[in-house]
Amino acid sequence: MKEQLQELREKALADLAQRVQQNELIDWKVQYLGKKGELTSIMRGMGQVSAEERPIIGQLVNEVREALEQAYEEKETEFRRAALEQKLQSETIDVTLPGRTFPAGVIHPLTRVIQEIENIFIGLGFEVAEGPEVETDYYNFEALNLPKNHPARDMQDTFYLTEEILMRTHTSPVQVRTLEAKKGTVPVRIICPGRVYRRDDDDATHSHVFTQVEGLVVDRNIRMSDLKGILLTFARQMFGQGQQIRLRPSYFPFTEPSTEVDVSCYACHGDGCRICKHTGWIEILGAGMVHPRVLEMSGYDSEEYTGFAFGMGIERIAMLKYGVDDIRHFYVNDVRFLKQFMNRG
Incomplete structure (x- = not known):
């Protein structure tokens, strides 16, 4: 058995030297040191060894096993080192190459405009208020002087979930909820930004989902001149200090009197061009004095308090500010379009 063990060690070490791949190394270990390997087969003959020789043979078996295991570990380390060197050679970084950008x-242009509007009005003493997009018919219409079957509801036809629950058509319900x-108590000075929904056709200037910012001020002795002063300040901070505004009579059920507000054309500065349709003015928002009935329904004495409200479409402001000719550009996530705003303040 001594000869068998000596021959096994020499044979195994010679065989190990011929192994050149990792999977061959594993096969070698199974062949010589595995449970069914050659060393195990020799050890099964220990029962035939005399009692005097058994300790000597056992010690020799351990020496052969340790020698083979040590040789295996050294070979495995050699393979790992070679693999690491090969990997380092193949993954060498050329530090002289230009960096990858x-x-x-x-910030999305609509988000940018909302933030700019919020900053302007916060600087004027307003607070930002928010409310649910899924609204009740009462807050969306009735509390704003639009009872059921009122013809003005047709201008704001929307998506109904039930007869009394709908997707809000404007952020005016936030004004009512705030007043309640x-x-x-006064004063009330808020703006209400948010997404709104209407059954508009999708074209270059309309979308069934868009964004609004509405404003509300309620206090004692609030006048139309206060509204004009606030809107003029807003227009000049948003579009430039040389801007002027124009108020034209209009109709909204929740304000009386009501007005459409135009800003002098940013392109021609009032001389008339294609953008302003040669009028020198561009419509930007609707506004007016809060209707007494709206104040009364919200718990305010209309004989003691007055207020004004206004509302604007964020997409329209962004189109005017950045010269965008199609509202749909804001929603398609076209990287070519969004890249144009990387260097804009």
């Missing part, structure tokens, strides 16, 4: 994201929460 990763495109940075930018204030419980008749």
